[in-house]
Amino acid sequence: GENVEQHPSTLSVQEGDSAVIKCTYSDSASNYFPWYKQELGKRPQLIIDIRSNVGEKKDQRIAVTLNKTAKHFSLHITETQPEDSAVYFCAAIPPYGGSQGNLIFGKGTKLSVKP
Amino acid sequence: EPEVTQTPSHQVTQMGQEVILRCVPISNHLYFYWYRQILGQKVEFLVSFYNNEISEKSEIFDDQFSVERPDGSNFTLKIRSTKLEDSAMYFCASSETEARNEQFFGPGTRLTVL
Numbered sequence: 696g697e698n699v700e701q702h703p704s705t706l707s708v709q710e711g712d713s714a715v716i717k718c719t720y721s722d723s724a725s726n727y728f729p730w731y732k733q734e735l736g737k738r739p740q741l742i743i744d745i746r747s748n749v750g751e752k753k754d755q756r757i758a759v760t761l762n763k764t765a766k767h768f769s770l771h772i773t774e775t776q777p778e779d780s781a782v783y784f785c786a787a788i789p790p791y792g793g794s795q796g797n798l799i800f801g802k803g804t805k806l807s808v809k810p
Numbered sequence: 811e812p813e814v815t816q817t818p819s820h821q822v823t824q825m826g827q828e829v830i831l832r833c834v835p836i837s838n839h840l841y842f843y844w845y846r847q848i849l850g851q852k853v854e855f856l857v858s859f860y861n862n863e864i865s866e867k868s869e870i871f872d873d874q875f876s877v878e879r880p881d882g883s884n885f886t887l888k889i890r891s892t893k894l895e896d897s898a899m900y901f902c903a904s905s906e907t908e909a910r911n912e913q914f915f916g917p918g919t920r921l922t923v924l
Binding site: 729731737739740741744784796797798799800801802803 | 841843845851852853854855858866868901903905912913914915916917918
């Protein structure tokens with residue numbers, strides 16, 4: 696089945712710097728890759744996603760890139776702010792037919808933005 | 811903006827007792843999911859549900875677990891005989907159409923088994 700690896704497990708940056716979180720997946724047929732932000736004690740919230748027919752997607756300070764050949768995708772946050780501090784999870788959905796879209800999550804990255 | 815809701819927010823139970831966790835998905839959504847997150851760990855898939863039946867379940871979702879959509883709005887997860895290791899945050903999620911679309915998560919139910 697699909698396996699998602701995520702690195703680093705913790706990341707500390709200064710306010711205003713950029714942060715990059717990387718994930719790899721194992722099933723080359725997976726074609727949907729969302730990123731979730733989870734603040735302490737709260738629900739995971741979708742912040743951006745990318746489908747396999749697109750190489751990059753951007754939404755203000757957040758961007759995601761996808762390399763299908765290498766089977767990895769990355770989250771980029773520019774001009775980080777203290778409110779970006781949270782745990783970020785990448786995920787993949789295995790191909791349709793064997794599943795109904797259940798998300799396979801990475802282990803998460805705890806991002807700390809220091810003022 | 812419509813949201814997935816879950817009740818209760820926190821459930822404390824004795825080992826061996828049955829618990830029912832409740833979820834109200836977003837009203838026009840067709841696909842429903844349960845996930846769990848043990849403290850400090852990643853979110854893990856339990857089960858997906860579509861058209862009033864289970865679509866897929868993980869190895870975690872054994873015979874102690876069941877799901878039901880008893881009416882047009884609620885989606886429940888039942889754990890028949892809770893174990894200590896069932897202590898976790900349980901999240902319900904829903905998505906609108908084809909399962910590839912965004913999944914929206916509820917606020918979670920924290921289950922504590924004593």
